[in-house]
Amino acid sequence: MAETLLDIRNLRIEATAYPPGEPPRNLVLVDNVSVSVKKGRVLGLIGESGAGKSTIGLSAMAYGRGGVRLTGGEVRLNGRDIRLADAAGLRALRGREVTYVAQSAAAAFNPAKRLMEQVVETCLHHRLMSRAEAETRAVWLFGKLGLPNPETFGNRYPHQVSGGQLQRAMTAMALCPKPDLVIFDEPTTALDVTTQIDVLAAIKEAIRDTGVAALYITHDLAVVAQVADDILVLRGGKTVEYGATGQIISDPRAAYTRALVSVRSIEHQEKPDARPILSVDHVTARYPGTHFDVLKDVTVDVAPGQTLAIVGESGSGKSTLARAITGLLPATQGRIRFDGRELSPDLASRTRDDLRELQMIYQMADVAMNPRQTVGTIIGRPLEFYFGLKGEARDRRVQELLDQIEMGAGFAKRFPAELSGGQKQRVCIARALAAKPRLIICDEVTSALDPLVADGILKLLLALQAREGVAYLFITHDLATVKAIADKIAVMLKGAVVRYGRKSDVLSPPFDDYTDLLLSSVPEMKPGWLEQVLKHRRMESAGN
Amino acid sequence: MRRIPISALIGLLVTGAFFAVALTAQWIAPYSMEEASGGVWEPISAAHWLGTDNIGRDLLSRMIFGAQVTIFIATAATILSFATGSVLGFLAATAGGWLDQVLSRLVDLIMAVPTLILSLVILTAVDVTNLTLILVMGFLDATRVFRLSRAVAVDITVMDYVEAARLRGEGRSWIIFREILPNALSPLVAELGLRFIFAVLFISTLSFLGLGVQPPLADWGGLVKENSAGLVYGVPAALAPAFAIALLAIGVNLVADWVLSRTTSLKGGRGG
Known part of the structure; x- marks a missing residue:
């Protein structure tokens, strides 16, 4: 014992x-x-x-x-x-x-000092070992933690390594003094x-x-x-x-x-394909002043009342695709068609109906709502702006929307700071719904929330889809969420769509390498899963 | 709102008292502004609480009317600088592009010349009246307000809620006045106090140099100038207006400090 x-x-x-x-x-x-x-x-x-x-x-x-x-x-x-x-x-x-x-790790390292200096600092401060001993141990730890070139890794500055490497360097820092x-x-x-x-x-x-x-x-x-x-x-x-x-x-x-x-056990029946409400047709985009395409020849469709999930890791162009669709970043090539009509690439030249029918919900509900406006104003403004509702008619509709997102009376007078994380996201959903949209772009809407709260939001989104027939373009890095709500899936890597189709097709083999990596990386709730995956990967790479 | 700290309370009291005096000058001043009611540089007496000035006018009355002139000009200049500076600053931040470049570089150009020298040059060229003083001070100060409000607004325009408003199709005036202004208000209000005090000091400096408020009207800076010769003979008349300037500056600063610490505590900073 x-x-x-x-x-x-x-x-x-x-x-x-x-x-x-x-x-x-x-x-x-x-x-x-x-x-x-x-x-x-x-x-x-x-x-x-x-x-x-x-x-x-x-x-x-x-x-x-x-x-x-x-x-x-x-x-x-x-x-x-x-x-x-x-x-x-x-x-x-x-x-x-x-x-x-x-x-x-990015906030914990001093950007002005080399990694080695910071990793051995504690050992030297406590006089646990000499500098040479500490550095030898650090190099050994770098190797253990699977960092590239452990001998020279410590000479780099924090900004010269990736986020995952920095996290491992911090683990080395913690393990160095033999705690x-x-x-x-x-x-x-x-x-x-x-x-x-x-x-x-x-x-x-x-x-x-x-x-x-x-x-x-x-x-x-x-x-x-x-x-x-x-x-x-x-x-x-x-x-x-x-x-x-x-x-x-x-x-x-x-x-x-x-x-x-049992979280993430939502069952969602895939709906049959239909004529698309939104079709993104060979869209390419780049940020002004750069010479690099962040979106490369992207083609995807969204059917009315259905959900297209865009999956990929950070930097894969998921959110940029949303910006191209909304017109915040005008596409340099390709066309975006909405309900049979072509959308102007530029936000400023779109009609008010184009804007109304295409709404957006953000990842950080905190900064998506003006902290100086009440919930009533936040939800009421689209009603006023698009439908000219005023006074009592507006207040009534605000209350209806609050009921739809399962929040009671009395919330209309509150400020965003007085809401919980899940409630904030619900208010953002209500603001999008207020415009009576045909399509809502959901940009990582659940990734900042706790699992149970996120589950509630997903269920709400599915219920609203069933009732209002609104389509979702759902951007996420979380495949469990995708399985729960998508009808179609597009997997993105470095600005291009590498796999696209019905959910059942995308999630069944044969996989391409990237989709396989992505799918197998989602942690499963059983002990020993990690070893299985790693073993599987080692065998694959040995086989190649 | 949290309880007002004692320092801010003192500041509010001092500032309030000065404004009250300025507003009621006509009724509370014992003598008129121009009337010579005693001898030259008489000491403090029952008839003249602060003594008399260099040509025998009651100093207390001069001080009271001086408060009115000083505070009126400083307030008007501050309002002018904030109205123009903040609107242009927000406009530059939201519009971006060439408009931002033109406005920002123009402001850089004006700020490159020391304010005092620039205003002296302008004021020697034009007729010096209260109106021209207000205009010159207001527009020169507006450059600093522009800088601040543009910086604050640039931070706010990248927020998702501003993007949401743009996606909704809102016009520029809604975005400036309804989305940005309420969130930029706290730092601007704190700055308002500081700029007001700079305006008081500035008008006093100009008057002391003889290019500010013209006689027989006088502000505090002018009073210091008129009576400064007396200091050589041990007559303290110049100290009273100097003291008033200092007291008002401290009072307003105490209030501004409090507003500023409330702003930072909103962001999770000090004052928690």
């Missing part, structure tokens, strides 16, 4: 909130959470945003972000309660016994699905080879199932369920865990 490394008992964490216009209020962020990690084991912390997972993770180094206080319980690391440690004690502890890997415990705070969330799998595999291997214990924080149960031995499910700062990974995945006991496990 391995020794217990980290033992958190009845942890209570509080913070003070300063709501505008009200007296300061005490908030309990984490309440009575107990959890332990044995040497060399990995504990997954999972929950939606605000569940307290990062707060608990940081408490393992007795740290609280701005104004957060650890007010009760014990955090025992190597047998002593680090909550009671003084500043010097904490300084000796952090970076030596516990290290941290942040979500955004007992590493806290991984959503290390793969900001990465593309195809990159995520590499980083995940590298992290897993490095954890195994260095024998370090880890806290792995994420909102994605499928990801944590690959790396963690045990899982702690959190909600609102309280423990929902705590158990071995296998048990949580295959036999979840709490209702909330069951919902998390």
Whole structure:
């Protein structure tokens, strides 16, 4: 039986909130959470945003972000309660016994220093090893983490490596001082699905080879199932369920865990092909002042009342296609036809009806709504603008739309800042619906949301499609979402469509290389999936 | 709204008092502006609370009417600079292209010449009246407001909600006044206070140099000039208007600071 490394008992964490216009209020962020990690084991912390997972993770180094206080319980690391440690004690502890890997590697590295300098900094600061020893260890870690040219990798600056490589470099930084415990705070969330799998595999291997214990924080149960031995499910700062990974995945006991496990189980029947409402015909586009086509000869159709999903990783031209269709980035070649008439490539010369029938919903609902306008104004403006509705007629229609997005009365007077993430996205949907569009372009509308909330939004979109007959052009990098809602799929890579057709055709073999890579990279909710995929890939590359 | 901090409260009180004096000058001043009611540089007495000036006029009355002149010109110039500067700045930010280039380079050109020298040149060439003073100060200050509002608006125009408005087909005036202006208001209001104080200092400087408000009318800068010779003989008359300028500057700054810290706290910065 391995020794217990980290033992958190009845942890209570509080913070003070300063709501505008009200007296300061005490908030309990984490309440009575107990959890332990044995040497060399990995504990997954999972929950939606605000569940307290990062707060608990940081408490393992007795740290609280701005104004957060650890007010009760014990955090025992190597047998002593680090909550009671003084500043010097904490300084000796952090970076030596516990290290941290942040979500955004790009924001965590100093852009003015070479990677090696930053990776060995902690070792030198704590006088754990000489510079030569530290650099040797860093090179070894670079190799372990699958970074290219481990000998010279450290000479690069942060901007000279990719996001996935930077994330691995930060993992090397955390592992370099030979800590007992590493806290991984959503290390793969900001990465593309195809990159995520590499980083995940590298992290897993490095954890195994260095024998370090880890806290792995994420909102994605499928990801944590690959790396963690045990899982702690959190909600609102309280423990929902705590158990071995296998048990949580295959036999979840709490209702909330069951919902998390069964998320993305929407069944969607593919509809038969029909005469398209939107056809994009050999469209090529480039940004003004550049000499590089960001869209290359793209041809896709959307049928009325159906969904075309555009899939691809970041930089593949998905959003640019949306900009070309809406006219924000006029196409340099090709034609865009809408309901039988040709759309002018330029936004300024389109008719008001063209604009009305083609609406858009954005990824970040936060910045898609003017923070100084109420929900009533935000939804009411298209009604006023396109249909000339005023006063009571307008308010009535706003309320109808709020009902359609399953939000009650009283929301019309609120400001966006007073809504939750899911509610904000619903308001954006209502604003698009207000124009009575024929087609809505949805640009990554669920990727900033928690899985259960995203599920709700997808269900709402499907229900609205069934009722209003609106077509969607759905841009996403998440294939699980695609499976849930698409009728047709276009896979994009470097500005071109590499695979296009009915959902059943696109998602069944034979695959082209890229689609295969994309499909196999989507984490599945079963332990051992990661090894299977990697084994499969190694065999394929050996076969070639 | 959070409770107003004590410093801002003092600032509001001081600023409010000065504006109240300026508005009610006709009724509260014990003597008229031009009337010589005593001897030259008389000391403080019951009849003359602040003594008399270099030709025997009541200094308190001169100060009160001076407040009216100073604050009126500074306020008018500030309003003019904000009306032109912010609208042009927003226009440049939303339109972009050649309009932005022409306006921005023109502003660069004006700002390349020190404001004081440029205004002295203009004011020696034209008839100096209150109106010309306001116009010259207002338009020169507008360049700075233009810079700020363009910078703020450039940040806002790339927001998705502005793009959403453009996709809806909204005209430029809706985008400027309904989408951008409400979100740019806080930094602009803070800047308004600072620009007002610069206008007060500027008109005082011009008057001190003799190219500002013309006698027998006088603003505070003019009063300092008239009485500065007395300092040599130990007559403190020039200090009263100087003190008034400083007090108003501090008062307005305290208010502007508060507005500014509220703005930054909106973005999750200081003041949390």
